[in-house]
């Protein structure tokens with residue numbers, strides 16, 4: 237049992253149901269029954285703790301981070317209101333984070349699974365296709381209900397980006413994940429790997445820049461989730477293309493084509509009813525703590541701010557099977573002084589962040 241904690245009180249409009257509430261926090265949990273002697277620590281708009289649906293805690297552009305750097309990443313996320321992170325692949329063991337009451341909760345996907353020489357060196361578990369399903373089963377046992385497979389990457393022999401796996405191996409991998417109680421997601425940039433991931437029955441798609449009208453319709457009908465990491469795409473695809481332009485012109489051209497119009501394709505996916513969530517992809521070239529920038533990028537692409545905020549809070553929590561702000565739920569919440577669905581500036585300036593029942597800022 238945690239040591240006795242001071243009872244707290246928050247008053248305001250709760251999202252997403254827009255109910256005016258008095259919310260008390262007792263022993264780290266939410267209650268709507270008055271608690272005597274509670275200190276009021278916030279008033280305004282009350283939002284379930286934010287969720288970064290795609291980040292990497294324990295990974296930086298140069299590879300695995302040590303504990304001190306990993307802690308800095310987790311704190312940077314937390315201080316923007318991110319109290320739950322879906323880690324989409326980290327090379328090391330970050331279980332020690334779970335012991336720290338001051339750091340966000342993490343839902344892990346184990347290590348990235350890729351093929352030799354077909355991903356960033358030192359980050360992934362690299363196997364050939366016949367070993368994919370067994371590796372997925374193994375990683376399912378190490379994560380928190382998710383497995384992450386790298387779906388496409390540059391193939392230096394082909395001089396272009398191509399899928400890593402035959403569809404049959406992907407199907408077996410999805411079965412292995414589901415049998416192990418995990419959902420499975422995939423990093424895909426190009427159209428072919430995205431089409432094959434949908435055929436194989438993946439639960440979720442990361443980046444998904446290869447969407448076209450046909451795949452959008454299919455994805456919407458299957459209700460496969462999409463985490464566009466749009467900030468990373470918009471900011472970094474041209475640089476990736478440039479770096480490969482001389483040796484791999486076909487690859488560079490494909491990356492540029494995927495970059496051009498990516499915001500418009502995400503907006504089309506939203507209109508078609510593809511469930512879209514907010515992930516920063518922090519831990520590669522993107523720094524931690526940029527959830528509001530990703531929300532802004534999605535909003536600029538044409539997604540309503542209310543929908544975007546849900547995709548970084550209550551909808552994301554529901555999708556991950558994590559609690560919101562019902563009676564008895566863990567007190568992970570963010571308070572804003574105005575309606576955060578109306579203004580990005582409000583979103584960027586939470587007035588109170590409460591994690592596990594403790595005020596952290």
Ligand SMILES: [Zn+2]
Nearest residue numbers: 290292324517
């Ligand atoms: Zn990523």
